[in-house]
Amino acid sequence: xxGSGHLKLLRPAAxxxxxxxxxxxxRAAVKATFCTTAPPPSISxxxxxPKKDLPEDIxxxxxxxxxxxxxxxxxxxxxxxxxxxxxxxxxxxxxLMNKETGGLTKADRELxxxxxxxxxxxxxxxxxxxxxxxxxxxxxxLADQVAVNYQNAELSPRELAMLxxxxxxxxxxxxxxxxxxxLEEVGFDREDAWDIGAIAAFFALSNRMAHVTDMRPNVxxxxxxxxxxxxxDGGSK
Numbered sequence: 001x002x003g004s005g006h007l008k009l010l011r012p013a014a015x016x017x018x019x020x021x022x023x024x025x026x027r028a029a030v031k032a033t034f035c036t037t038a039p040p041p042s043i044s045x046x047x048x049x050p051k052k053d054l055p056e057d058i059x060x061x062x063x064x065x066x067x068x069x070x071x072x073x074x075x076x077x078x079x080x081x082x083x084x085x086x087x088x089x090x091x092x093x094x095x096l097m098n099k100e101t102g103g104l105t106k107a108d109r110e111l112x113x114x115x116x117x118x119x120x121x122x123x124x125x126x127x128x129x130x131x132x133x134x135x136x137x138x139x140x141x142l143a144d145q146v147a148v149n150y151q152n153a154e155l156s157p158r159e160l161a162m163l164x165x166x167x168x169x170x171x172x173x174x175x176x177x178x179x180x181x182x183l184e185e186v187g188f189d190r191e192d193a194w195d196i197g198a199i200a201a202f203f204a205l206s207n208r209m210a211h212v213t214d215m216r217p218n219v220x221x222x223x224x225x226x227x228x229x230x231x232x233d234g235g236s237k
Contacts, residue, residue, distance in 0.1 A: 044078035044213040055083050061090070071220045073128060078215045089206075096199050103192040107137035108162060111146060112199045115163045116170040118147050122207035127217035134225025158186040162196055169200040 051059055058080055066072040079086040097109050110133035117125035130143035137143075145153035150163050161182050168179055175197075183193050209215075 042216045043074045044081070044215055046078065046081045046213055048077045049080055054080055058083055058086055071218055073221075074215055074218055075124065075128070075210075078213050079209075081213075092202060096195070096202055099195075102195050103188055104162075104195050105136070107133055107139075108159070109195075109199055110136060111143065111159065112163065112166045112196060113203050114143050114146050115150050116166055116200045116203050117207050118150075119167060119170050120204065120207035122203075122210050124210040124215045124217045125203060125207055128221045131221040131224035138225075140226045158188075161186045162188070165193065166196050166200040169197045170204060 051062070054062070062072055062076050062080070065076060076086075079089055097106070110129050113129040114126055114133060117129065126147050130147060133143040134140050142154060146155075146163070150167075151160075155163070165179055165183055168175060180190065180193055183189075183196075188196075
């Protein structure tokens with residue numbers, strides 16, 4: 001089993017945003033579901049290891065995510081089928097999606113994922129990252145618009161240029177200096193372009209693995225961030 005060094009590396013902080021939005025009673029129900037030795041077949045077409053058989057560091061990450069968010073996203077369960085790949089996937093995910101430097105906000109990053117995942121017809125990533133975008137942006141309808149047709153969505157010129165570039169990378173278009181100039185005209189620099197391209201490239205992998213495994217989004221994702229949480233609705237952050 002891996003040591004505690006993996007815990008810091010793998011801690012997927014993006015999902016901590018779910019903590020204040022979880023519905024009452026979800027945590028106990030999901031925990032009971034996860035702890036069964038025969039996971040529902042809708043999670044993945046590959047076997048999901050029972051919690052007791054997982055490496056210590058991966059089990060700890062899953063427990064932390066579930067405790068903070070009130071449910072465990074199915075991507076964690078599906079990728080736990082191959083622990084070494086689980087660690088590598090989430091290490092790079094965290095580096096791309098949770099960094100605090102550069103010109104991209106967390107909402108920007110999620111919008112890139114929604115747009116490129118739409119192109120790749122990935123149900124899991126469109127649904128789950130639309131939820132994250134709603135949480136970060138406080139805009140309950142924009143991700144839905146982008147998932148249908150980003151060119152007809154209520155986007156700023158900056159967001160439109162960002163998504164044009166992301167889709168060029170996603171489609172494996174020939175990237176030219178004009179692509180970079182279009183980004184620079186709306187305030188992005190070369191390092192931002194790297195981030196946009198890296199997110200599009202990484203989620204090309206994620207989308208395809210979701211297809212291979214037949215990964216299905218948790219039902220909780222569909223409503224996250226759509227309705228404001230009533231004041232006084234408890235839950236630790």
